[in-house]
Structures are given as C-alpha cells and as structure tokens.
Amino acid sequence: MQRRPRRRLRIGARLSRPAYLATAVATFVVLIAVWWLVSALGFADPMFLPGPDAVLGALAQQAASGELWADIGVSSLRILIGFSLATVMAVPIGTLMGVNARVEAALEPLMDFIRYMPVVAFVPLTIVWAGIDEGQKFLIIWMGTFFQQVLMVADAVRRTPKTLVSLGETLGLSWTQLLTRIVVPSAMPRIWDALRVTLGWAWTWLVVAELVAASSGMGFRITVAQRFFETDLIIGYVFVLGVLGLILDQLMRAAGRRMFAYQEGRA
Numbered sequence: 001m002q003r004r005p006r007r008r009l010r011i012g013a014r015l016s017r018p019a020y021l022a023t024a025v026a027t028f029v030v031l032i033a034v035w036w037l038v039s040a041l042g043f044a045d046p047m048f049l050p051g052p053d054a055v056l057g058a059l060a061q062q063a064a065s066g067e068l069w070a071d072i073g074v075s076s077l078r079i080l081i082g083f084s085l086a087t088v089m090a091v092p093i094g095t096l097m098g099v100n101a102r103v104e105a106a107l108e109p110l111m112d113f114i115r116y117m118p119v120v121a122f123v124p125l126t127i128v129w130a131g132i133d134e135g136q137k138f139l140i141i142w143m144g145t146f147f148q149q150v151l152m153v154a155d156a157v158r159r160t161p162k163t164l165v166s167l168g169e170t171l172g173l174s175w176t177q178l179l180t181r182i183v184v185p186s187a188m189p190r191i192w193d194a195l196r197v198t199l200g201w202a203w204t205w206l207v208v209a210e211l212v213a214a215s216s217g218m219g220f221r222i223t224v225a226q227r228f229f230e231t232d233l234i235i236g237y238v239f240v241l242g243v244l245g246l247i248l249d250q251l252m253r254a255a256g257r258r259m260f261a262y263q264e265g266r267a
Contacts, residue, residue, distance in 0.1 A: 039052070097157075111147050119140065155190075157191075222234050222237050
C-alpha cells in the first residue's frame with residue numbers, strides 16, 4: 001500500500017482566521033489554567049501571586065464602585081492626546097527625512113541620539129518643567145513615542161519601491177505629486193504598522209508617568225494598591241492594561257487591512 005506523502009510545513013504559511021483565533025484563545029486558556037493550578041495547589045503565596053478568582057473579585061469591586069471605569073477613562077484620554085500630538089508631529093517630519101537626504105542628515109543623528117536616552121530619567125525633569133498636571137503626562141507620552149515614530153516613519157518611506165518613483169518621474173509628476181500620489185500611499189501601510197507598535201509604548205510611558213506624579217488613572221491606582229499590598233488589584237489592573245492594548249492592537253490591524261487592501265498581502 002502506497003504511503004501518502006507527508007504534508008510539509010511551509011515557511012510563512014498563514015493560518016485560516018478560525019484556526020488563528022482558536023490557537024490564540026487556547027494559549028490564553030492554558031496560561032490561565034496553569035496560573036489557577038499554581039494558586040490552588042499552594043505553590044505560591046497568595047500575597048505574591050493571588051489566584052484568578054481573587055484578581056477578578058478585586059476588579060469586580062473596582063468596577064462596582066466606578067473607580068475602574070474612571071481610571072480607564074482618564075488614562076485613555078491622556079493616551080489619546082499625548083499619542084496624537086506625537087503622531088501629528090512625527091509623520092510629516094519622518095516623511096521628509098525619508099525623501100530628502102539633507103533633512104535626513106540634519107535630523108536622523110539627533111533623533112538617534114535622543115531616543116537612546118531613558119525616558120524614565122526625564123520624569124523628575126518633566127515635573128520641574130510642566131508640574132504634575134496633565135501637561136506632564138502628555139510630555140512623557142510624547143517623549144516616549146515621538147522620536148521612535150520619526151525614525152520608523154522615515155524607514156517606511158525609504159522602502160518605497162524605486163520603480164514606482166521612476167515611473168512617476170517618467171510621467172512628469174512634480175516632487176509634490178510624487179510625494180502625495182506615490183510615496184505616501186506606498187508607505188502608509190508600513191507607517192500605520194509603526195503607529196500601531198508605538199501605541200503600545202505610549203501605554204507603557206503613561207503608566208510610568210502615573211506611577212510617579214498623578215492623583216488618578218490606572219498607574220496611580222497601581223501605586224495606591226502597592227502601598228497596601230493589594231497584589232490582586234495590581235495584577236488586575238495590569239491585566240486590564242493588557243486587554244486594552246490587545247483590543248486596540250486588533251482594531252488597528254483590522255483597520256489597516258481595510259484601508260490598505262490595495263497592498264499585496266493585506267486584502
């Protein structure tokens with residue numbers, strides 16, 4: 001009896017949408033089950049690692065009192081403003097760096113220099129510069145995302161196929177027309193991915209700002225919980241941050257597939 005040839009695993013092969021979702025959900029289920037098992041069998045002190053039931057109970061209390069929703073609202077608003085400011089500034093600057101060698105020479109070394117400075121070290125300075133009001137939170141988010149965004153946008157623009165640019169020049173398009181009709185549409189999917197990635201960093205820097213100088217928000221609530229050894233509430237808020245990040249990431253992925261379906265592999 002002739003044996004059927006084994007199906008080879010193709011490098012880069014994509015799963016169907018149902019298979020992808022099932023695999024992703026299974027991963028979360030397994031991790032939560034292991035967490036519950038470790039907690040139920042007493043392998044970890046509840047003071048250091050409370051079980052899923054304790055974490056959900058703490059979150060339920062926060063939700064019932066309204067504090068959870070207020071904290072999410074405050075932090076989300078700070079992210080919206082700080083990240084939007086960084087994006088509105090970074091996209092045009094990064095685009096110019098990607099298409100103009102002189103602008104690149106003038107700005108890229110400076111951006112590289114600043115982006116390696118730890119933003120955490122600037123937190124005390126931002127308090128001196130902007131106080132402890134909302135402006136300080138926006139400044140931290142801006143500092144943590146702007147310089148990375150500029151470099152990532154510039155790299156996305158540089159990857160525009162030269163053949164497309166040459167075709168536009170052959171057709172007699174002006175520099176502005178080349179930029180708006182060829183370079184930007186070609187680079188936008190990669191720019192969108194860069195924004196999606198840096199949005200995750202923005203949440204990190206928001207929590208850092210709220211941990212140090214804030215009277216509201218998710219980072220502030222984590223700080224208060226730390227003072228009273230409320231580990232279940234700390235883990236709960238970290239869990240909520242992860243859920244919010246996952247939801248935003250998936251929404252941006254879905255939006256990208258719709259907006260840039262004209263790019264191969266995004267339909």
